[in-house]
Amino acid sequence: MRLLQALALCGLLSSTFASAHERRINPPTLPPANGYSHVVVAPAGRLVVISGQVALDAKGELVGPGDFEKQCIQVHENIKAALASLGLSFKDVIRTDNYITDRKYLPLLRKVRSSYLPDEQPPASTLLVVDGLFRPDLLVEISVEAVEPE
Numbered sequence: 260m261r262l263l264q265a266l267a268l269c270g271l272l273s274s275t276f277a278s279a280h281e282r283r284i285n286p287p288t289l290p291p292a293n294g295y296s297h298v299v300v301a302p303a304g305r306l307v308v309i310s311g312q313v314a315l316d317a318k319g320e321l322v323g324p325g326d327f328e329k330q331c332i333q334v335h336e337n338i339k340a341a342l343a344s345l346g347l348s349f350k351d352v353i354r355t356d357n358y359i360t361d362r363k364y365l366p367l368l369r370k371v372r373s374s375y376l377p378d379e380q381p382p383a384s385t386l387l388v389v390d391g392l393f394r395p396d397l398l399v400e401i402s403v404e405a406v407e408p409e
Contacts, residue, residue, distance in 0.1 A: 295384035
């Protein structure tokens with residue numbers, strides 16, 4: 260066992276021992292998942308971390324003041340652009356961290372994110388309701404992790 264671990268650490272272990280695709284698992288011993296996966300095992304590749312995105316456009320101007328849905332769409336468009344800069348898409352996302360300023364926005368968040376994230380086998384996800392973001396006019400912030408294939 261230690262030999263296998265050492266070989267893996269040195270990159271000498273054959274790729275036949277590693278899965279080429281990620282696995283998304285919802286164990287029956289956990290509650291039903293609604294729009295996320297409880298467990299995601301990333302495939303071989305490089306981890307990509309995208310900082311929390313907010314509803315600012317390319318000029319740094321707020322999109323959708325006071326309108327959660329418009330802000331949420333802009334956030335997802337920003338994430339889409341960040342992923343595209345590496346040739347990736349939302350299918351490569353393995354985790355999302357979602358921050359909203361009011362619980363009442365949850366249905367809109369789910370609506371918007373379902374139009375971007377894959378319906379089947381969605382990423383792992385965390386949702387936090389926060390008192391505020393770095394600007395008081397921002398209603399949502401989302402960071403993601405993705406995997407860039409080898």
